[in-house]
């Protein structure tokens with residue numbers, strides 16, 4: 671396949687590329703896919719939250735004593751049906767959950783674009799859902815990180831008090847462990863986020879991020895994603911770490927690449943240029959004008975590369991008539 675004009679390849683293709691991003695509320699699902707959305711743009715990418723498939727509104731959940739993380743609080747079968755239709759390029763009448771009111775707005779028509787990103791609590795929790803996703807990613811911040819983000823977001827944007835958020839966090843944990851976390855075993859990529867080793871006080875909001883994935887059998891020939899060792903070793907004034915290790919998870923051997931600290935923009939710019947050159951997506955300048963880029967921002971680009979790679983492999987497979995599965 672020619673990867674020189676990959677954006678046009680996707681545009682011209684009949685295939686709808688479906689990406690599922692699972693994780694707890696406020697775990698960074700939107701944040702980590704931001705670079706991908708920006709690079710491919712709104713003409714090719716659409717997204718929605720599986721929160722729209724809550725079955726019970728906020729009052730009904732409180733009355734029944736059920737959290738939104740319990741499958742019974744969600745219309746799982748409607749979501750499965752809709753995902754199947756979107757994968758076929760069909761328009762759905764999508765429900766809509768309103769986080770401001772805690773209730774439902776009227777359903778509205780929703781048509782897929784060539785790339786559909788679905789974020790949520792349970793997007794690949796059933797076998798049927800997993801069948802319709804081409805790429806799955808699980809975002810997994812350490813509890814202390816996740817709770818700090820959730821507190822800031824729910825108090826700042828969703829009108830909850832600190833006490834309400836704290837008791838909600840405790841009430842949700844058993845359902846998170848039972849129904850959300852197990853999806854890690856089905857994810858093609860897992861992002862873990864922990865406090866940075868360079869920020870012992872935790873006050874700077876620096877994080878170490880790892881991308882875990884199963885080993886590939888092959889790389890994509892002649893496509894490179896370079897880390898500029900010169901810029902890394904000669905220009906940096908701030909601390910950083912890049913590491914790699916293997917770990918066993920649900921019987922799978924996962925390779926984990928870890929970024930921590932701050933990276934000179936020149937290093938990350940080479941990665942942006944590689945995405946531009948190798949895929950022909952046009953200008954990629956997510957961090958232009960910056961001196962440094964954080965580990966989480968750098969990882970957004972690595973994830974972009976991983977998602978593009980899956981799509982390239984799908985293109986190879988489609989030449990054999992398959993669109994449904996990835997590698």
Ligand SMILES: Nc1ncnc2c1ncn2[C@@H]1O[C@H](COP(=O)(O)OP(=O)(O)OP(=O)(O)O)[C@@H](O)[C@H]1O
Nearest residue numbers: 693694695696697698699700701702789819823966
């Ligand atoms: N990498 C990060 N670095 C710093 N803060 C982050 C990061 N990722 C997420 N956050 C913080 O956590 C909050 C929630 O992030 P985000 O909206 O990406 O989560 P989500 O999983 O998409 O949430 P939702 O439950 O609404 O789907 C954001 O408001 C942001 O402040």
Ligand SMILES: O=C(CO)[C@H](O)[C@H](O)COP(=O)(O)O
Nearest residue numbers: 695696721728738769772828
């Ligand atoms: O787990 C969540 C995903 O974002 C939310 O808590 C859930 O969607 C319910 O939303 P709200 O708290 O606004 O009623």
